Amino acid sequence: MATHPADIAAAALSERYRTTREQSLALISELQPEDTVVQTMPDVSPTKWHLAHVTWFFERFVLELGLKGYSRFDDQYHFLFNSYYYTAGQMHARPKRGLLSRPTLSQVLDYRSYVDTAIQQLLQTNAADDKLISIITLGLNHERQHQELMLTDIKHVFSCNPLHPPVSRSLEPVPTKDVAAYSYSTGDEGIHPIGFNESGFAFDNETPRHDALLQEHRIGDRLVTNGEYREFIEDGGYENSEHWLSDGWATISENAWQRPLYWDEKNENEFTLSGDRAIDDNAPVCHVSFYEADAFARWSGARLPTEFEWEVAAGKHGVGGNLMESRHWHPVASSGPQFFGDVWEWTSSSYAPYPGFRPLEGSLGEYNGKFMCNQMTVRGGSCVSARDHIRSSYRSFFYPDARWQFLGIRLAKDGHGS
Numbered sequence: 001m002a003t004h005p006a007d008i009a010a011a012a013l014s015e016r017y018r019t020t021r022e023q024s025l026a027l028i029s030e031l032q033p034e035d036t037v038v039q040t041m042p043d044v045s046p047t048k049w050h051l052a053h054v055t056w057f058f059e060r061f062v063l064e065l066g067l068k069g070y071s072r073f074d075d076q077y078h079f080l081f082n083s084y085y086y087t088a089g090q091m092h093a094r095p096k097r098g099l100l101s102r103p104t105l106s107q108v109l110d111y112r113s114y115v116d117t118a119i120q121q122l123l124q125t126n127a128a129d130d131k132l133i134s135i136i137t138l139g140l141n142h143e144r145q146h147q148e149l150m151l152t153d154i155k156h157v158f159s160c161n162p163l164h165p166p167v168s169r170s171l172e173p174v175p176t177k178d179v180a181a182y183s184y185s186t187g188d189e190g191i192h193p194i195g196f197n198e199s200g201f202a203f204d205n206e207t208p209r210h211d212a213l214l215q216e217h218r219i220g221d222r223l224v225t226n227g228e229y230r231e232f233i234e235d236g237g238y239e240n241s242e243h244w245l246s247d248g249w250a251t252i253s254e255n256a257w258q259r260p261l262y263w264d265e266k267n268e269n270e271f272t273l274s275g276d277r278a279i280d281d282n283a284p285v286c287h288v289s290f291y292e293a294d295a296f297a298r299w300s301g302a303r304l305p306t307e308f309e310w311e312v313a314a315g316k317h318g319v320g321g322n323l324m325e326s327r328h329w330h331p332v333a334s335s336g337p338q339f340f341g342d343v344w345e346w347t348s349s350s351y352a353p354y355p356g357f358r359p360l361e362g363s364l365g366e367y368n369g370k371f372m373c374n375q376m377t378v379r380g381g382s383c384v385s386a387r388d389h390i391r392s393s394y395r396s397f398f399y400p401d402a403r404w405q406f407l408g409i410r411l412a413k414d415g416h417g418s
């Protein structure tokens, strides 16, 4: 029985490793092997690739560094399942991940077992120092991110299949509820600390904590609904260039976008992780790009919140709501503030380093920092984010034309209003 604090920490991490890895398989337990190979666009990775890549992360950054005598499961996997870590070597082209019919799913599952055994050996023999423990913890948070990606990516894959199959037949029914008219609360103004300030894990891009100046503003009390977005569509929102950023107007014109991704052409039904479903006008709108969120806000006489306004407002609420564990895997109507879960919320903030930001050392410095250009920050997690993975300081980021993630809208306004 472990009694030393370091042993207790290693035992807790061992258990967390086991449950997190098991959950990756549980989430996709209703898929068939054929489902796990398909790639429908460059942003979407096949389920099988995700399962292998998160395993490669542990092999490359933990086992090769810390487990004496470790030998790779297969040398070629290093090339196939490296994502974007150029300092760790070359990699297979991202848009071609769907061409990898080999290794088979069965071989990838064997790879997972092989690495799991080695990681548990590392933890149980106390061979892991603080540095290795911190990288294993990063690897588990990395796997959490890929769990969400597996669900959003397979949703896109199945949406491209005319059969529109459900990803799961065992999800919880989505509750319906009337929501109040859109309202705003006065936000805190002045100088406020921003960034990670808790115990436990945070990504490097949430640090260092620093002061930000918030102007007079109001922030929306809930997410924008499908019904409100439908009004924008029916008012000619997609036909009126006045509402749109130049890049946004070009993007919707080139792609002939008329509605959120996954809505049918009658704006009646939408594709979800449990198959086709009637659009609930009280549920949060999702699968909209930054451009659409920004245009909707302009049409509404409002704007998107900055990530700092969002963080100060969300920090007053505990993490809760419609997250992965709710097993709706779709945004739901709510009378709550909806800061966490349902949809990632677009902010008006460019994804940029905080003052004094330093990436992690070595190859892991490529994790976040090198993407701090041309992307927008999103906040709050979604209905497929794990509860233990979300916090008010968490920053994710997407290109402004991305729509395949669960991405939605909260409004803000300048001033205190009347």
Ligand SMILES: [Fe+2]
Pocket: 053, 083, 142, 146
């Ligand atoms: Fe990754």
